[in-house]
Amino acid sequence: MTGDRHAIPARLRCLAAALLAALPASGCAWAEQRAMDFADMFRAEGQVGYGLQAHANAGELLHAGLGSSRTWGVGLVYGRAESNSTTEDHFPLSFVWTLVDRTREAVHSLPVGEEGKLGIHRCYLIFPGAIFSGTLVKPDIHYFDVEAGFLALFWGLEVGFSLGELFDWILGLFKFDDSWAVLDPANDDSPPSRDLKRLWIPRFEKEPLLQPR
Numbered sequence: 001m002t003g004d005r006h007a008i009p010a011r012l013r014c015l016a017a018a019l020l021a022a023l024p025a026s027g028c029a030w031a032e033q034r035a036m037d038f039a040d041m042f043r044a045e046g047q048v049g050y051g052l053q054a055h056a057n058a059g060e061l062l063h064a065g066l067g068s069s070r071t072w073g074v075g076l077v078y079g080r081a082e083s084n085s086t087t088e089d090h091f092p093l094s095f096v097w098t099l100v101d102r103t104r105e106a107v108h109s110l111p112v113g114e115e116g117k118l119g120i121h122r123c124y125l126i127f128p129g130a131i132f133s134g135t136l137v138k139p140d141i142h143y144f145d146v147e148a149g150f151l152a153l154f155w156g157l158e159v160g161f162s163l164g165e166l167f168d169w170i171l172g173l174f175k176f177d178d179s180w181a182v183l184d185p186a187n188d189d190s191p192p193s194r195d196l197k198r199l200w201i202p203r204f205e206k207e208p209l210l211q212p213r
Helices: 002-022 025-039 093-100 163-172 191-195
Strands: 042-058 062-077 080-089 108-112 119-123 145-162
Touching (some): 025 163, 062 145, 080 093, 093 108
Antiparallel strands (some): 042 062, 042 145, 062 080, 108 119
16 A cells, blocks of 8 residues: 555656656747736836835826936836836926926926936826827836836835736737737737837837827
8 A cells, every 4th residue: 555655646747747748849938928928017116316206107097196206216117127217207396397398398207217318208197198298108008007106205116017918918828829919919929029118118109100200
């Protein structure tokens, strides 16, 4: 009996080894893609800087906040390890800028990169995905990101969850062939496409008529 009890786990180990050996390379690629899609759902950044600011974003339907800050952050930004530099203005400073310079009219202003060299997101309190005047917008897959953050004098935190990337991950569970592109709404399963992913894109990529000539 003792020998039989030891034989059963040994047979299970042999069976597991056989199954793993039979697993095609495409199955490994599928598992890797789903793992990356899962990481794409989350944002968690630590920040240092100066200012006093807090905000919450309900997708591109509402950007609410108070205060202003200048921050340098590092962390996981929807699947990518990134460092960034931002200056974020909400009411009341954004309102002051609106009075001083009408070309800077906004309730929420977010230059991206050092001195805004990558562009600027500038919008109003409601429907920021549709009513805005800046040069940067979010891609469609990030339209329903739920985010919150703060900077308390010298340090802060930014967290987020992407409902669009959740949808992409769920559909990806059924994508067993690379040709089934409809099950990859984020268009990020291939390495070249994933390398091109960004949280903010130039406005003309969504509105081709605005592309510089």
